[in-house]
Amino acid sequence: MSILRTERLSRNFGGLMAVNNVSIAVEAGERRAIIGPNGAGKTTFFNLLSGELRPLSGHIFLDEREITPLPPHQRARLGIGRTFQRNNLFLGLTVYENIQLAVQQRLGLASRWLRPARTFEDLDREVVGLATTLGLEGRLFEPAGSLSYGEQRQLEIALALAMRPRVLLLDEPTAGMSPAETAKMVQMIAGLPRDVTLLIIEHDMDVVFSLADRITVLHYGQVIADGVPEEVKGNPKVLEVYLGEA
Numbered sequence: 712m713s714i715l716r717t718e719r720l721s722r723n724f725g726g727l728m729a730v731n732n733v734s735i736a737v738e739a740g741e742r743r744a745i746i747g748p749n750g751a752g753k754t755t756f757f758n759l760l761s762g763e764l765r766p767l768s769g770h771i772f773l774d775e776r777e778i779t780p781l782p783p784h785q786r787a788r789l790g791i792g793r794t795f796q797r798n799n800l801f802l803g804l805t806v807y808e809n810i811q812l813a814v815q816q817r818l819g820l821a822s823r824w825l826r827p828a829r830t831f832e833d834l835d836r837e838v839v840g841l842a843t844t845l846g847l848e849g850r851l852f853e854p855a856g857s858l859s860y861g862e863q864r865q866l867e868i869a870l871a872l873a874m875r876p877r878v879l880l881l882d883e884p885t886a887g888m889s890p891a892e893t894a895k896m897v898q899m900i901a902g903l904p905r906d907v908t909l910l911i912i913e914h915d916m917d918v919v920f921s922l923a924d925r926i927t928v929l930h931y932g933q934v935i936a937d938g939v940p941e942e943v944k945g946n947p948k949v950l951e952v953y954l955g956e957a
């Protein structure tokens with residue numbers, strides 16, 4: 712059973728079909744790269760999955776439950792997490808405080824009678840654990856504003872993980888990073904627990920091939936290839952799109 716599935720999902724902006732009849736199925740635990748040229752519809756597709764945008768037509772299923780009509784906060788509660796391109800950190804607060812706020816937000820969302828009793832030690836352990844997962848354990852008491860660009864993006868992933876998503880959408884996690892920062896980010900993402908299913912939009916092919924179990928290629932809003940890296944690499948349509956661009 713797929714954890715996330717779309718059925719003929721479409722979205723237009725005026726006369727432009729940004730996402731055009733996209734049907735994909737992602738298995739639990741999978742790491743799926745979504746690639747394609749600039750303007751292919753990748754970010755629009757994520758906005759449809761997280762609920763920031765409404766589709767023109769088509770369906771989205773999480774665990775085979777239809778979530779198409781649900782607003783973003785309900786999808787988040789059901790387990791769709793994402794990071795945003797724009798910075799959503801509290802720059803004046805420490806790494807610790809940023810993560811703590813995100814964990815408390817999740818606890819606040821849980822219905823009262825399901826909410827576990829939390830001791831300070833539980834909360835502290837979770838905050839430190841998340842920081843460690845993202846390689847920020849040495850930065851806990853630094854203001855987020857003093858982190859490097861790469862570290863800020865690591866912290867954004869820690870905040871998204873604090874919501875305990877089942878499916879996490881990462882839009883260009885290595886964009887604007889130095890080669891060293893990129894290598895570190897790839898290592899962090901590779902080390903995330905397999906119970907979080909990942910969809911990763913990425914332009915850097917080295918990153919794609921080191922992280923992805925499967926790859927979906929979008930071109931003018933349509934899926935032109937979908938398969939394991941070796942299949943996609945040799946796909947004539949994909950070669951045409953990428954070589955035609957170069």
Ligand SMILES: Nc1ncnc2c1ncn2[C@@H]1O[C@H](COP(=O)(O)OP(=O)(O)OP(=O)(O)O)[C@@H](O)[C@H]1O
Pocket residue numbers: 724727729747748749750751752753754755756
């Ligand atoms: N809010 C909007 N209003 C009008 N057109 C939009 C809007 N958002 C996206 N588009 C258009 O839809 C198409 C798909 O854009 P989208 O941002 O999804 O592409 P992308 O694959 O994420 O590109 P990139 O790799 O550059 O991030 C583009 O032609 C873009 O100009």
Ligand SMILES: [Mg+2]
Pocket residue numbers: 753754755
């Ligand atoms: Mg984009």
